[in-house]
Amino acid sequence: MYEQNYLAGHLRSGSAGRENSRFARLYDNGSEISFAEFFHEAERIAAVLQEAGVGPGDRVAVQAEKSITALALYVGTILAGAVFLPLNTAYTPAEIAYFLNDATPAVFVCDPQRLETLAPIAEKAGIAQILTLDADGQGTLTDRQPAQSSFTAVPRDADDLAAILYTSGTTGRSKGAMLTHRNLASNAEVLRDYWQFTADDVLIHALPIFHVHGLFVAVNTLLIAGASMIFMRGFDAQNIISSMPNATVLMGVPTFYVRLLGQNKLADAARSMRLFVSGSAPLLAATHQQWQSVTGHAILERYGMTETGMNTSNPYSGERRAGTVGFPLPGTEVIITDPQTGEWLPQGETGSIEIRGPNVFKGYWQMPEKTAEELRDNGFFISGDLGFYDGAGYLNIVGRCKDLIITGGYNVYPKEVELLIDELPGVNESAVIGVPHPDFGEAVVAVVVPRSETELMAEDIISALGGVLARYKQPKQVFIVDALPRNTMGKVQKNVLREQFSTVNRPPA
Ligand code: MLC
Ligand code: AMP
Numbered sequence: 001m002y003e004q005n006y007l008a009g010h011l012r013s014g015s016a017g018r019e020n021s022r023f024a025r026l027y028d029n030g031s032e033i034s035f036a037e038f039f040h041e042a043e044r045i046a047a048v049l050q051e052a053g054v055g056p057g058d059r060v061a062v063q064a065e066k067s068i069t070a071l072a073l074y075v076g077t078i079l080a081g082a083v084f085l086p087l088n089t090a091y092t093p094a095e096i097a098y099f100l101n102d103a104t105p106a107v108f109v110c111d112p113q114r115l116e117t118l119a120p121i122a123e124k125a126g127i128a129q130i131l132t133l134d135a136d137g138q139g140t141l142t143d144r145q146p147a148q149s150s151f152t153a154v155p156r157d158a159d160d161l162a163a164i165l166y167t168s169g170t171t172g173r174s175k176g177a178m179l180t181h182r183n184l185a186s187n188a189e190v191l192r193d194y195w196q197f198t199a200d201d202v203l204i205h206a207l208p209i210f211h212v213h214g215l216f217v218a219v220n221t222l223l224i225a226g227a228s229m230i231f232m233r234g235f236d237a238q239n240i241i242s243s244m245p246n247a248t249v250l251m252g253v254p255t256f257y258v259r260l261l262g263q264n265k266l267a268d269a270a271r272s273m274r275l276f277v278s279g280s281a282p283l284l285a286a287t288h289q290q291w292q293s294v295t296g297h298a299i300l301e302r303y304g305m306t307e308t309g310m311n312t313s314n315p316y317s318g319e320r321r322a323g324t325v326g327f328p329l330p331g332t333e334v335i336i337t338d339p340q341t342g343e344w345l346p347q348g349e350t351g352s353i354e355i356r357g358p359n360v361f362k363g364y365w366q367m368p369e370k371t372a373e374e375l376r377d378n379g380f381f382i383s384g385d386l387g388f389y390d391g392a393g394y395l396n397i398v399g400r401c402k403d404l405i406i407t408g409g410y411n412v413y414p415k416e417v418e419l420l421i422d423e424l425p426g427v428n429e430s431a432v433i434g435v436p437h438p439d440f441g442e443a444v445v446a447v448v449v450p451r452s453e454t455e456l457m458a459e460d461i462i463s464a465l466g467g468v469l470a471r472y473k474q475p476k477q478v479f480i481v482d483a484l485p486r487n488t489m490g491k492v493q494k495n496v497l498r499e500q501f502s503t504v505n506r507p508p509a
Helices: 006-013 035-051 068-079 093-103 112-124 181-194 212-225 237-246 254-260 266-270 285-295 368-374 414-422 458-466 494-504
Strands: 022-026 032-034 059-063 083-086 107-110 129-132 161-167 175-180 202-205 228-231 249-252 275-278 300-305 309-313 333-337 351-356 381-389 395-400 405-407 410-412 427-437 441-450 477-480
Touching: 006 068, 006 181, 006 212, 022 035, 032 035, 035 068, 059 068, 059 093, 068 083, 068 212, 093 112, 093 175, 107 112, 112 129, 161 181, 175 181, 181 212, 181 309, 202 212, 202 237, 212 228, 212 249, 212 300, 212 309, 237 254, 237 266, 249 254, 254 275, 254 285, 266 285, 333 381, 368 381, 405 427, 405 441, 410 414, 414 427, 414 441, 414 458, 427 494, 441 458, 441 494, 458 477
Parallel strands: 022 228, 059 083, 059 107, 083 161, 107 129, 202 228, 202 249, 249 275, 275 300, 441 477
Antiparallel strands: 022 032, 161 175, 300 309, 333 351, 351 381, 381 395, 405 410, 427 441
């Protein structure tokens, strides 16, 4: 009964014949959920969504704490033929307003504690139904579920939309990346095979479930492999260490590995693990080497994006080369081109990384001109990352053409923060940069020029941004300066600022 829904059929196939096996164990209380129980909950949620008026292609926007019910809401949305739109729990009401107005979902699901603040915003955006879901899986979404459900999955083809994930834009306006059923299913199948996932695997799941990494890379791959997970509310180094003897795989951002290296029981705990995967931000070669010397395991680093899912990976068998992101995944082409002319560059030369394959998204939601800028007619997506292939064919990422900061695995587009700072009273102009940070990899720092004769305090800027910007986007430090360095064309020299402020005043860990 799932077969006619392309993605749901794939996700269900991994556990076929083993429906009563464990899908998840909750770290908090040790309770277990089987595949059958998980899919039944997803079906009941699909029934609630349909009852609420959700039809094929409608968007279901969700800002909910991490829970198994929130995951069942993802699969339930797919079963209902709709498009899942997860939102970071750190987003402020002002940020949520943008997404709701842009995506015009049929239903918005939020935490009951935020209902009072978010309901007027959702109503203003014309959303007919607002449902609630808390961290324990309770709320009107659960209350409305029928006791029994025999939900028949709504038919969907490989090229129909399954999800829209927003990624920030260089102009400050977030873009909704449209991902199809094929994008998600094909990537999960490739990862299952490349990383040799089987039904015996147990993943430690400590990532958030509103991004590609924790949702699609982790959960889709598990479901398609029929593997299980230890499900945690979030990152906690001690909880992860204590779970390792009962697990086989960990997926994390580099900050996970940096923090775990601070735990003295790591070496013993890691011994029985099969695989450690890192991605979403560059893993320092030093962290890779330190991990190997402490645990004996070489972290497997891979490279992906919201628009494409996973593109390259270090090999499962064979050398996992520190500081590189490995080889193109089977079925995906990853080429290096001249950023000016778009021509292919030979091995060894640094250029723009472009990607083509069944994993590459369909375009940006209602932004045809942005889609045309980044997705070529021949199917190659211009990633905005810069890299080269070394002599052994490993892809090395050396920088970005896009002005982007990645802090603890979260993307921050400086333009979005600069626009808000520039609007504040007493501000003449600003530049937002990323500086090295021992825990988050990069930290957001703002350099601000006051209007003449204005006394501007760094604290005022930080507190003014408090209510409007998600916490991780807020500058960890603000510097007030007389002028910004500019080149002869008048462009702010962010490289000069980065040098100046990362050495003079390094933010605390
Ligand atoms: C939290 N803070 C951050 C932050 N996370 N600041 C900057 N960057 C971050 N990533 C803030 C908190 O609000 C808090 O502020 C202070 O920093 C310290 O928080 P903490 O308690 O140390 O943070 P913690 O809750 O432990 O979270 C850190 C983290 C988390 C690394 C575990 O950020 C995380 O789970 N990151 C993963 C992101 C992710 O999944 N990315 C995948 C994107 S998909 P204060 O001042 O209020 O105390 C993608 C594609 C791909 O990129 O390739 O995978
Ligand atoms: P996002 O838009 O959140 O999906 O972030 C995607 C970006 O994260 C990519 O374009 C890269 O810049 C970066 N990224 C992901 N994985 C890696 C990695 N292993 N090494 C370096 N950068 C990475």
